[in-house]
Ligand code: HEM
């Protein structure tokens with residue numbers, strides 16, 4: 175490291191002249207300043223700064239996960255960065271409490287001056303969504319088309335181009351596919367595992383049938399749910415069936431990637447699977463916090479606007495409720511838990527499998 179030649183000065187280093195001269199309430203252009211507009215601006219600016227940091231981390235993670243193979247040191251750095259993103263998301267959720275100190279009436283003092291701007295136009299937010307894997311084809315209709323109409327041409331082209339680039343979802347999927355958990359020669363792991371899950375599902379079926387506290391209608395309902403779980407499980411080992419369910423949207427990850435992720439979950443205590451397991455957990459953390467943020471933002475919107483339409487032209491609270499439900503990145507990783515069985519029923523791993531796994535990470 176070189177010695178610094180010029181003394182560093184706090185305000186210059188942080189470019190505070192620019193940063194602290196960037197809060198200009200719209201309300202002052204039309205009359206008296208709305209007191210809470212400064213809070214509104216600063217909260218949004220703080221969000222955008224944190225979004226910038228999140229993007230910085232994602233851009234560092236993507237090339238590492240795209241390498242073949244990814245070495246253990248690099249994987250632990252990826253995990254640290256994912257943990258950082260998750261911590262930032264906690265701050266992003268907490269900031270909503272600060273904004274909620276503004277009352278709906280105070281908001282109305284300047285809301286009309288903002289039309290037609292809205293959070294829709296946060297390019298960094300959409301960038302994060304797209305880089306994590308939420309491309310247009312997975313969005314609800316309004317979110318698919320109308321949102322792009324609200325952007326200027328430069329921003330629209332920038333995001334459309336980003337949709338063509340590999341996302342974190344894609345990188346993780348390929349990384350999982352590179353693990354050879356389906357080709358273990360003689361090892362009958364998957365057959366033993368299938369038998370154990372089949373036992374579990376049969377047991378669940380019997381529990382429902384024997385339950386005195388359920389009505390016949392409730393039993394039928396639950397048995398129907400169980401049959402969906404069983405057909406998802408059967409598809410895990412059947413290429414064509416898996417493809418069919420994937421087309422229906424029941425799976426998004428490829429079959430190979432799903433089975434690898436399942437294997438990592440089941441054998442996470444093997445030392446070489448620790449980091450891969452932490453990575454999968456980290457992705458689940460990010461997805462969960464994103465959903466928490468969407469839910470908190472939606473509820474804040476409900477208390478601020480009731481059922482008014484948004485300045486961006488959506489139905490407001492109702493639209494946001496749908497995106498909270500729909501816009502998930504790693505739903506498959508959550509759903510996998512359905513197929514976990516107790517450790518006591520797990521087949522033991524033979525040494526050659528452990529060696530093969532170690533080599534391929
Ligand atoms: C008083 C506070 C807020 C209200 C009433 C509000 C309201 C809304 C509404 C109604 C929408 C739907 C788009 C529209 O039709 O306008 C929206 C979208 C959005 N808002 Fe807010 N918002 C608030 C604060 C924030 C803050 C602090 C952020 C942080 C950056 C934010 C980020 C977003 C984003 C990213 C979207 C797009 C979400 C998506 O399309 O899934 N909002 N907001």
Ligand SMILES: N[C@@H](CC(=O)c1ccccc1NC=O)C(=O)O
Pocket residue numbers: 218285288291292293294479483484485486
């Ligand atoms: N969409 C909000 C306005 C709003 O919150 C907003 C307006 C301009 C810039 C950022 C905003 N924040 C999030 O949507 C509304 O309909 O009141």
